[in-house]
Amino acid sequence: DVKVTQSSRYLVKRTGEKVFLECVQDMDHENMFWYRQDPGLGLRLIYFSYDVKMKEKGDIPEGYSVSREKKERFSLILESASTNQTSMYLCASSSGGTNEKLFFGSGTQLSVL
Amino acid sequence: QKEVEQNSGPLSVPEGAIASLNCTYSDRVSQSFFWYRQYSGKSPELIMSIYSNGDKEDGRFTAQLNKASQYVSLLIRDSQPSDSATYLCAVLSGGSYIPTFGRGTSLIVHP
Numbered sequence: 217d218v219k220v221t222q223s224s225r226y227l228v229k230r231t232g233e234k235v236f237l238e239c240v241q242d243m244d245h246e247n248m249f250w251y252r253q254d255p256g257l258g259l260r261l262i263y264f265s266y267d268v269k270m271k272e273k274g275d276i277p278e279g280y281s282v283s284r285e286k287k288e289r290f291s292l293i294l295e296s297a298s299t300n301q302t303s304m305y306l307c308a309s310s311s312g313g314t315n316e317k318l319f320f321g322s323g324t325q326l327s328v329l
Numbered sequence: 330q331k332e333v334e335q336n337s338g339p340l341s342v343p344e345g346a347i348a349s350l351n352c353t354y355s356d357r358v359s360q361s362f363f364w365y366r367q368y369s370g371k372s373p374e375l376i377m378s379i380y381s382n383g384d385k386e387d388g389r390f391t392a393q394l395n396k397a398s399q400y401v402s403l404l405i406r407d408s409q410p411s412d413s414a415t416y417l418c419a420v421l422s423g424g425s426y427i428p429t430f431g432r433g434t435s436l437i438v439h440p
Binding site: 249259 | 375
């Protein structure tokens with residue numbers, strides 16, 4: 217089975233801190249995604265990566281950056297955390313085809329105080 | 330702007346009944362359609378995918394696709410309390426890697 221592992225289940229950070237959310241997949245997938253999920257707003261795509269060092273902005277990239285130095289790892293970076301970034305963050309991966317399903321990690325609930 | 334619409338619910342059905350979840354999409358070139366189930370506090374997991382018009386059955390689940398009318402539905406037969414969750418519809422356009430998700434329908438199956 218594909219495994220997508222997010223480094224933390226819960227995180228509490230202070231406003232202005234730099235925050236790193238890590239995601240690792242073990243199935244050699246080309247595509248990796250970062251979403252945030254808020255009540256009533258559904259899943260919103262922050263960034264997408266289709267290969268090492270390649271990235272595309274999603275619907276809400278402001279305040280975030282990403283890094284993909286190795287195929288299996290996709291990191292989400294909050295340069296200066298703000299309270300409106302309190303959310304559930306979900307990482308996902310899929311193989312290189314265009315009809316492929318997503319496999320999700322277990323999520324990181326981030327609280328910014 | 331590609332859109333995927335779902336009724337947010339909650340949809341409440343008694344145990345043993347058929348639950349019917351619906352999804353409409355705006356992009357006519359959409360090719361792949363997925364239903365994900367998300368339990369409260371958990372991440373989404375795929376339960377069904379469908380790529381061609383008609384019905385696809387897997388156990389108690391049936392996905393139905395009608396590309397002419399641009400809708401996809403999920404039927405859950407013999408609903409169980411353990412089916413209580415939010416169901417997310419996702420649509421992939423031809424040549425795209427990035428699915429568009431609906432906001433999900435909350436399903437409650439009461440004993």
